Amino acid sequence: MKTIHPESAVKQRYAAAAMTPEAALCCAVDYNRQYLKIIPEEVVQKDYGCGDPSRYLKPAETVLDLGSGAGKICFIAAQIVGPQGKVIGIDMTDEMLAVARRNAPIVAGRLGYANVEFRKGRIQDLALDLEKLDQELKQRPIADSASFLAAEELAQELRLRDPLVASDSVDVVVSNCVLNLVETKSKRQLFEEIFRVLKKGGRAVISDIVSDEAVPERLQNDPQLWSGCISGALTEEGFLQAFADAGFYGMQILKRDDQPWRTVDGIEFRSVTIAAYKGEQGPVPPEQASPFDSSGAGLRPPRETKGRNYNATQAGPCCDGGCS
Known part of the structure; x- marks a missing residue:
């Protein structure tokens, strides 16, 4: 692929x-x-x-x-x-x-x-100013793996020194x-x-x-x-x-x-x-801590909401042999 x-x-x-x-x-x-x-x-x-x-x-x-x-x-x-x-x-x-x-x-x-x-x-x-990095790389172009690694170090230096x-x-x-x-x-x-x-x-x-x-x-x-x-x-x-x-x-x-x-x-x-x-x-001060709300919405998957990928149930008796 x-x-x-x-x-x-x-x-x-x-x-x-x-x-x-x-x-x-x-x-x-x-x-x-x-x-x-x-x-x-x-x-x-x-x-x-x-x-x-x-x-x-x-x-x-x-x-x-x-x-x-x-x-x-x-x-x-x-x-x-x-x-x-x-x-x-x-x-x-x-x-x-x-x-x-x-x-x-x-x-x-x-x-x-x-x-x-x-x-x-x-x-x-x-943090990385690409124009400043471009200016630096004009003076120190990437020609091999060593200069590539040096460029990575330079980029990190710019992030810290001049974000x-x-x-x-x-x-x-x-x-x-x-x-x-x-x-x-x-x-x-x-x-x-x-x-x-x-x-x-x-x-x-x-x-x-x-x-x-x-x-x-x-x-x-x-x-x-x-x-x-x-x-x-x-x-x-x-x-x-x-x-x-x-x-x-x-x-x-x-x-x-x-x-x-x-x-x-x-x-x-x-x-x-x-x-x-x-x-x-x-941390939240104890006096400001509210009880945890354990209630929440049971959301239906989007495909079900749009009418696909769900199994419809059928009406029927509550027991196989009928209810007494």
Whole structure:
């Protein structure tokens, strides 16, 4: 079986979409038109999202946008947080960064202040500044295994000495239809990185695609489905659990589309916007500990809910020989 490299598939498709808009990469989203007035049309047309996490931001906050693409959410956020706030966009695709960076001065001129910057990095490794690594590697190119190992040491040194995003440095992490694009083996690290960079008391507000049942391996081996926000989608329960596993609390579903965006092999994929909070770490004082609630919902598997894969029971007498 051919090996699929999700990150390469994503970079190739989004690099192309930075050149020519691709409608299939996004869901219809109703943004506040007030904030779109100052954003250049190129940015609007090359936006690929499934929700609007920006509507949950507040003035003067420091905001980090994961997978910022052409910069639309960043430019909306810049208006909401105002001149006292700050917005940082992270993307790994050079072509998308080029679109965002060339339009940033235009937005700043129309706003009257500049509070947005775009940095190159992988959202599952927010400590490594890829542009600084590129600069170092120009001086010390990789030519053999020894220089490869030296480059790995250099990358780790950069993470510690000069991180792309420092720990406990942002108020809000937002993302719009990007977390699903990260390969499965890096998902845990991704959520841990979101937790790391948030200040205590900070929050993540994430719009993304989730599925109503686990995505099977055959769909995960399709590069078009990976780059199209399908193969890497977590189940809704799995998405919430990933936040909890990283240390978040108070997860809320702020918005959930009733109708699926796409249905593939009977699996429904829809947009949700989730909020999750950092700051509940440490032991709970005994006086604040509430009784454990052992009640819970017995959820029916998705295939049964959709009318498949279950055995229907039949009405009949309660005893074989009749009841006396």
